[in-house]
Amino acid sequence: MIKQVLVEKASGAMEPFDPDKLRHSLGRAGTSEEIIDQIIAEILPQLEAGMPTSVIYKKAFAMLRKRKSANAARYSLKKAIMELGPTGYPFENFVAQVLAHQGFDIKVGETLQGRCVTHEVDVVATYNNTQYLVECKYYNSQAKYANVKVPLYIKSRVDDIISFREKLPEHKETRFHGWIVTNTRFTDDALQFGRCAGLHMLSWGIPKNKSLKDMVESTGVFPVTVLTGLNTKQKAYLMDKNVVLCRQLKEKEYLLNEIGLQPGKKKKLIQEIDDLLEQSKNKSLPEENL
Secondary structure, eight states: OOOOOEEEOTTSOEEEOOHHHHHHHHHHTTOOHHHHHHHHHHHGGGOOTTEEHHHHHHHHHHHHHHHOHHHHHHHTHHHHHHTTOSSSHHHHHHHHHHHHTTTOEEEEEEEEEOSSSEEEEEEEEEETTEEEEEEEEOOSSTTOEEOTHHHHHHHHHHHHHHHHHTTSGGGTTOEEEEEEEESSEEOHHHHHHHHHTTOEEEOSSOSTTSSHHHHHHHHTOOBGGGOTTSOHHHHHHHHHTTOOBHHHHHHTTHHHHHTTOOHHHHHHHHHHHHHHHHHTTTOOOOOSOO
């Protein structure tokens, strides 16, 4: 029988450590049952009362990385998206690419005229006769949520833009919607107001089966920050070159020479990307919390 140990979630709440949650999370990253059993067996003796789940995650990630880098990359996706900061622009670019791979025509950082003033819109995504004005709210901590002030503010901006654009001849048949995307979560009142106000609300886990993590999985659009074969400085260099996706890096392999990657490590990194994209065809992403 497993000794019950209370661990601390990202929200600060305490709950008993559940090895089945860790098992499920590792499994959704494509990890084999054999490796899962090995990792859990190593984790259990290291548990301490009050240990943050983030620490448990780091331990599991390190163990997984030694065994299968592509699985480790998938397991670290949520953390990797947080590494797209600190400015938030790489996150906007990432969201735009996720939408582009779903068939949207996208424009990033557009300045649009409203009825009252001009507004800078993070992403303008168009599909057929529908145009979405997308605002991206990036946070570098899982503990930070988008509160009700976010949809209140964005709703007023979207309404101002729509009231101007819907009168333009070229948009006579266009339908407009506001869309908020965050890499963490919305507070309950933010969700309630946003939905009531007609805004599309997209977070790491919402809406169910169509969340940000589901979109990443369905498109196979993984950020370069998931790659275990790159350090922080190398990832930052690539993002400065507007390479935010693993797919883009495959198309610009010459950049691996610019960041000083040796032939052996370069080959291993390309293999990690290939494995990651191959797994995404038939695997789901891990849960956002242990």
